[in-house]
Amino acid sequence: MLFHEFAAHLERLEKISSRLLITDEVVVILKKLAEKEIEGGVYLLMGRLAPAYTGLEFNLGWKMILRAISQLANIDGDKVMADFKKKGDIGDVVTGLPENLFEGEKLTVGEVYEKLLVVARYSGEGSQEKKITGLAELLLSMDQISAKFVARMVLGHLRLGFSDKTILDALSVASEGNKSARRKLDEAYQVLPDVGLLSKKVMGQGLARALSNLEVEVGVPVIPALCQRLNHAAEIIEKMGEVAAERKYDGTRVQIHFLRAGFADGTAIKTFTRNLEENSLMFPELTQMPLWINGSSVVLDCEAVGVDLKTDKIMPFQMTITRKRKHGITQAQAAVPLRFFVFDILARNGETLLSKPYFERREILDETVHKNKIMVVDEKYKMDDPVKLHGYHEQFLKEGFEGAVVKKWDGNYLPGRQGWNWIKIKESEGSSGKLADTLDLMIMGYYKGRGKRNGFGLGAFLAGVRKGEKVLTIAKVGTGLSDEDFRELKKRLDKLAVSAKPKEYEVSEALTADVWVRPKLVVEIAADEITKSPVHSAGVALRFPRLAKFRDDKDLTGVTTMNEIEQMRK
DNA sequence: GTTGTCTGCCC
DNA sequence: ATTCTGC
DNA sequence: GCAGAATGGGCAGACAAC
Secondary structure (H helix, E strand, C coil), X not given: CEHHXXXXXXXXXXXXXXXXXXXXXXXHHHHHCCHHHHXXXXXXXXXXXXXXXXXXXXXXXHHHHHHHHHHHXXXXXXXXXXXXXXXXXXXXXXXXXXXXXXXXXXXXXXXXHHHHHHHHHCCCCCHHXXXXXXXXXXXXXXXXXXXXXXXXXXXXXXXXXXXXXXXXXXXXXXXXXXXXXXXXXXXXXXXXXXXXXXXXXXXXXXXXXXXXXXXXXXXXXXCCECCEEECCHHHHHHHHCCEEEEECCCCEEEEEEEECCCCCCCCXXXXXXXXXXXXXXXXXXXXXXXXXXXXXXXXXXXXXXXXXXXXXXXXXXXXXXXXXXXXXXXXXXXXXXXEEEEXXXXXXXXXXXXXXXXXXXXXHXXXXXXXXXXXXXXXXXXXXXXXXXXXXXXXXXXXXCCCEEXXXXXXXXXCECCCCCEEEECCCCCCCCCCCCXXXXXXXXXXXCCCHXXXXXXXXXXXXXXXXXXXXXXXXXXXXXXXXHHHHHHHHHHHHEECCCCCCEECCHHHCCXXXXXXXXXXXXXXXXXXXXXXXXXXXXXXXXXXXXECXXXXXXXXXXXXXXXXXXC
């Protein structure tokens, strides 16, 4: 398939909002791609070159892509940057270039994929220049519409309203004429989370053969179960019936694959993140795993958390996450020893356990992990009483955890946020754990938005606290606003706009706003935590900040002060 | 050798 | 991570 | 309710620039 034609389909998709019609259009693309091109073509639709667990990335963000555009069109970098800010989309920047720059409609999807692969693989000294030049040349060698989508692919988002789940729908429609095979495809995707390969199999071999193996393969990551969110214990029990409560740790999710006989590369342990990135080198602790495991192979699901071995206390997330590294691992291990709280088992001794009920998997888990200091089978508490559940949630919060994760007692292991087998409790009662109080912050400036937000002219705003005469930044806020809120806020902030940063604002360069506003508008901001910050001038920042409401009743004197922040941190 | 910028990926 | 919205 | 697309703080790593 010519890339030119591929891009024409994407151009059509851009105008469709109906999910059914989007799916149909994706089906057309899948059917038109040559068998050799399907894998690569589908990855490109995802704005990737390969599944996450291969580690193959473009390493080209919007700044570098803009440099490529600046180079290919011989336009000043600042102008290209301004155009991107104005349009909010890298593809639209390409479309705005002179048409005669672009020539050629000859490349196939397969050829474009290969060329992008070359660009992605440049590394080492001088590689950034090579990538920029390589991308610029590729863009110039195609028609403008194609170039628009290639630029978006490199950035990682086509922004056309479909992603991997829609590809699964499309595979079902392509082979069955309807979505009836979607469930089966979900199951297959769960144990082979590679849309490209799955698409190739389904389109090439037919559904039956492609879906013949739904077993977990040790060494191949499984799409992990994630939690839905609900507000109240009563609601949860009503939905789930008999449940188990577990502690929610603020660490990093690890899926551990152990093969006693060893993988092809000679190692016995592979680990994967929540997003299926391989991170086997991060955890030297696990080399002792053969001693702990009863079995020839297992796949475990757990949360790794830094622990202070003297006090046996859990470390904060900011400490734990320093373990996400590939250099200086030995020193990091000494500074932040990890404990692995195991809460599920997905396969053992060649048997896939995903469809077994939770309680059975937990029984198997108990038999599988011998007692040791590093890998701990997480405690669970069975119940069917909302009052009890609420009590455990409160208890876990008091103990310093993130609250409770609630699991359906007989629920199977579902991929992603599907179904209602795993739920975390939103702390809406306003007690400990989550930040108890909201903050009243001054809006200091705003940033132009991308995509849909570009239409509002505003994507996020900078918010600050008061310290004497000064206003210090403590958060950027870009969520919690409805479309209507965005429109209204834009109007109001433009009335307050000033040409230069007000002198009482202290703002690090990295947070420079696109538009500054004078100190007038106060907003109530909710957050989960106050953390130490390397960039916000308050010295601290809000974790997961979101707009709660506008506070027109307040002025500068009502804005939260640094003193109050210090109090809140205690 | 150090610092700054950008990117990817944890939450 | 949180949140909003079209289907 | 699903799926997608906006957006946050902040960590390490890779390069580039100094």
